[in-house]
Amino acid sequence: xxxRVIPVDGFDLVIFxxxxxxxxxxxxxxxxxxxxxxxxxxxxxxxxAARSEMDDAAFRETVAEAIxxxxxxxxADEALAxxxxxxxxxxxxxxxxxxxxxxxxxxxxxxxxxxxYFSVAPSLFGALAERLRSxxxxxxxSRVVVEKPFGKDLETAKALNATLAEHFxxxxxxxxxxYLGKETVQNLMAVRFGNMLFEPLxxxxxxxxxxxxxAETVSVAGRGSYYDTSGAMRDMVQNHLMQLLCLIAMExxxxxxxxxxxxxxxxxxxxLDPVDHHQVVRGQYEADxxxxxYRTHVDDxxxxxxxxxxxxxxxxxxxxxxxxxxxxxxxxxxxxxSEIAVVFKDAPHxxxxxxxxxxRNVLAIRLQPNEGMTLGVTIKxxxxxxxxxxxxxxxxxxxxxxxxxxxxxxxxxxRLIMDVIxxxxxxxxxxxxxxxxxxxxxxxxxxxxxxxxVPKPYDPGSNGPEDALMLMHRDGRKWREIKA
Numbered sequence: 001x002x003x004r005v006i007p008v009d010g011f012d013l014v015i016f017x018x019x020x021x022x023x024x025x026x027x028x029x030x031x032x033x034x035x036x037x038x039x040x041x042x043x044x045x046x047x048x049a050a051r052s053e054m055d056d057a058a059f060r061e062t063v064a065e066a067i068x069x070x071x072x073x074x075x076a077d078e079a080l081a082x083x084x085x086x087x088x089x090x091x092x093x094x095x096x097x098x099x100x101x102x103x104x105x106x107x108x109x110x111x112x113x114x115x116x117y118f119s120v121a122p123s124l125f126g127a128l129a130e131r132l133r134s135x136x137x138x139x140x141x142s143r144v145v146v147e148k149p150f151g152k153d154l155e156t157a158k159a160l161n162a163t164l165a166e167h168f169x170x171x172x173x174x175x176x177x178x179y180l181g182k183e184t185v186q187n188l189m190a191v192r193f194g195n196m197l198f199e200p201l202x203x204x205x206x207x208x209x210x211x212x213x214x215a216e217t218v219s220v221a222g223r224g225s226y227y228d229t230s231g232a233m234r235d236m237v238q239n240h241l242m243q244l245l246c247l248i249a250m251e252x253x254x255x256x257x258x259x260x261x262x263x264x265x266x267x268x269x270x271x272l273d274p275v276d277h278h279q280v281v282r283g284q285y286e287a288d289x290x291x292x293x294y295r296t297h298v299d300d301x302x303x304x305x306x307x308x309x310x311x312x313x314x315x316x317x318x319x320x321x322x323x324x325x326x327x328x329x330x331x332x333x334x335x336x337x338s339e340i341a342v343v344f345k346d347a348p349h350x351x352x353x354x355x356x357x358x359x360r361n362v363l364a365i366r367l368q369p370n371e372g373m374t375l376g377v378t379i380k381x382x383x384x385x386x387x388x389x390x391x392x393x394x395x396x397x398x399x400x401x402x403x404x405x406x407x408x409x410x411x412x413x414x415r416l417i418m419d420v421i422x423x424x425x426x427x428x429x430x431x432x433x434x435x436x437x438x439x440x441x442x443x444x445x446x447x448x449x450x451x452x453x454v455p456k457p458y459d460p461g462s463n464g465p466e467d468a469l470m471l472m473h474r475d476g477r478k479w480r481e482i483k484a
Contacts, residue, residue, distance in 0.1 A: 010043035010112040011421045014104065014137075016095065017119035018048025022147065026178075027119060029070040030414040035084045036074045037410070039418060047107055049093040049100070055385075061089030067277050072121040095120065095129045100137040115144040115420050122149060122160060124144035128168040138168070143420055145174045148239055149230065150429070153445075154438035161431040174420050175429040179240045179338075181412030181419075184371040184429070185247060188340070191373065193252050198363075201329055201344065204323040207361070208477075211341040212244050213328045215482050219291065219460075220307065224298035230303040232282075236329040238441045242269065243429070244367075245325060248340055249315055256344065260424035260434060269436040273314045277447050283308030283465040284455035285332040291460050306455045307331040310468035311444075312475075324475065325349075328468060332460040334482045341480050354387045364393075364480075 003396040013031075015023050034040050042173060043383040048059050054374040063085060067075045074080055089107060093100035106113060116132060118125055127144060146164070164173055179185060192198055198393030201207070214236060219226040227235065246265035253260035286309050287293035296299050306329030315325065342363040350356060359378040366372050447453075456465035463469070463482050472478050 008039060008041055008044075008421050011115060012045045012108050012112055012416075013115045013117065013421070014048065014049055014108075015045045015117045015119055016049050016093070016124075017117075018059070018090065019050040019052050019054075020119055021049070022119045024062070024066040025070050026411070026413045027117065027417070027448075029072070029075070029237065030340070030411050030417060032067050032071050032081070032084050033074065033410065034414050034418060035087075036077075036080055040087075043112060045086050045109070045112075047104070048090045049104060051094065052233055053092045054090060056089045059105065060085045060088050063088055090285045095124045095131075099113055101131055101137070105135055107138050108137060110474060113421055113423075114138065115145065116126050116142065117145040117417075119147060122146075122151070126163040126166075127158065129164055139173075140169070140172075142168075142424075143172050143174060143423070144168055145176055145417075145420055147176055149234065150175055150434045151438060152234060153228070154435060157438045158432050158478050161435065163432075171310070171425070172433060173431070174416075175241055175431075175434065176416055177243055177429060178412040178416065179367070180247075180427040180429075181414075181416040182367050183370065183372065183415075184365055185244070185309065188247055188278050189256075189367055191326055197366050199252070202342075203319045203477050204321055206344055206345045207323050209324045209326060209475075210248060211339075211480055212248070212328075213337060213339050213341075213480070213482065214241060214244075214329040215335060215337045216291050216329075217333060217461075219297055220294065221283070221292075221297045221334050221367045227307075228298040228300060228305045230308040232307055232329055232331070233441060233445055234306055234395055237311070237327060238437050239308055239429075239476065241327050241329060242437045242441075244340060245313075245327065246433075247416045248293075248342070249320060249325070251319065256426070258428075259430075261426050266433050266436055268315060268429070269316075269440060271315045271317045272318075272440050273316055275295070275311055275313055277444075277445055277451065277453075279312040279471070280444060281308075281310040281465060281467045281471055282306035282448065282453065282455040283310075283330060285330075285460050287456045288460050290465045291332070298435045304454050308333075308455070308464045308468070310456060310464065312471060326472060326477075326479070328479070334461055334463055336369060338480050339480070340365040340367070343477075352387050352389060356387065359389055359391055362480075376427070464484055 015027055017023060033045060061458050064081055067081050091100050091104040091107065093104055116138065118128055120128070129144065152162050192202060246268045248262040248269045251267065253264045284294045287296065294307050297304070310328035313325050315328065344361040345358060346358060362376040364374050372395070374395050376391050378389050378391055381390040416427060456467050458465040463479065466468050469479065
């Protein structure tokens with residue numbers, strides 16, 4: 001099978017925060033893997049920029065270490081690494097001062113795409129954007145990539161958008177959410193809108209409910225100071241889970257281009273009903289024999305920040321009226337699992353009698369681990385003894401279907417950075433999307449503070465607090481198991 005890859009123009013990519021953890025773990029190794037895949041043009045250049053004082057050689061050694069640790073199987077290939085490192089340079093730059101900007105400008109070339117990755121705290125976005133313009137590094141064709149958090153509430157999100165808008169047009173701003181770069185998330189749109197089989201059934205008439213789960217086994221250790229000011233609602237629901245909800249629920253766009261797709265996502269957010277506090281469960285993991293509890297990790301024994309959230313929401317439009325969406329996410333859960341499950345309704349009448357049991361078709365879209373899709377179908381259990389029904393998965397994992405010659409699935413950051421260079425904003429959030437998501441999320445958080453709600457405790461390695469199970473049980477439903 002021949003892979004059709006959209007070519008990438010020559011580019012200068014400046015990574016502000018180039019010595020930081022995100023650059024080391026994701027951005028630089030991802031660029032290296034795209035280089036190994038032959039997707040990086042000969043005239044591509046990557047420039048790290050940060051406060052640390054070092055020269056090109058020292059930064060290249062830092063990048064080489066990151067490649068060896070996070071670059072995958074190809075990271076051990078010294079020849080490939082050396083060829084990649086020839087494209088890498090470094091500038092000592094003061095984001096809020098004058099140091100380094102003229103020198104950085106001297107490295108940039110005319111006639112190639114200029115992209116600037118803000119892998120720094122949001123408090124520095126304004127200073128960076130202003131200096132890119134005032135020192136003449138950026139023009140009207142340049143692109144800027146900004147990492148979440150995109151504010152901590154609606155007010156700060158509006159202020160952040162306004163700051164960026166002072167210096168760059170919306171068409172130049174790429175708000176990156178790595179969940180949207182996952183192969184399976186994009187495959188979801190192909191399955192929905194490229195197959196007549198599913199789209200006629202994708203509505204309240206045939207779908208009983210939809211579950212979206214993003215479960216993590218890690219604690220907040222090492223991120224406690226940030227996480228305790230955020231919590232699961234701000235850190236995960238407002239962005240990652242909201243984007244997954246939009247993609248699963250959106251109407252078919254007129255065409256597959258950035259604004260058409262993002263227009264439909266925005267309609268979903270604006271159609272979300274306010275969530276009653278009885279339909280939200282907050283949790284906080286406790287200590288066990290081997291792990292400290294959440295409050296120890298954040299060094300605040302009175303913290304009421306949630307490490308787990310489960311909620312039930314509704315979308316008030318013709319397609320989804322009456323169909324509940326259940327969302328949950330948390331730290332220190334049983335296994336690392338991200339999944340969207342579309343649970344279809346029972347057949348209107350069973351010809352097999354009550355002894356056959358209840359069987360439902362479930363389309364499960366796995367985002368991690370082992371990205372892929374399965375469709376649960378009901379068949380007769382083999383063997384004599386009557387009509388015994390059993391549910392079996394129809395596996396639609398694309399990696400197996402495409403065979404051993406298929407290109408290795410790129411990491412989400414790899415795909416998204418290449419989309420920035422191509423100028424394709426389809427998988428990036430628009431400013432009005434971000435603000436609409438905060439407008440829906442803020443009242444939930446405000447309600448917790450107003451009522452003085454305290455998160456429910458749950459054991460590490462569990463499925464979360466018992467109240468989250470009851471959220472489904474009250475409706476005669478149950479969560480899909482988070483398998484260890």
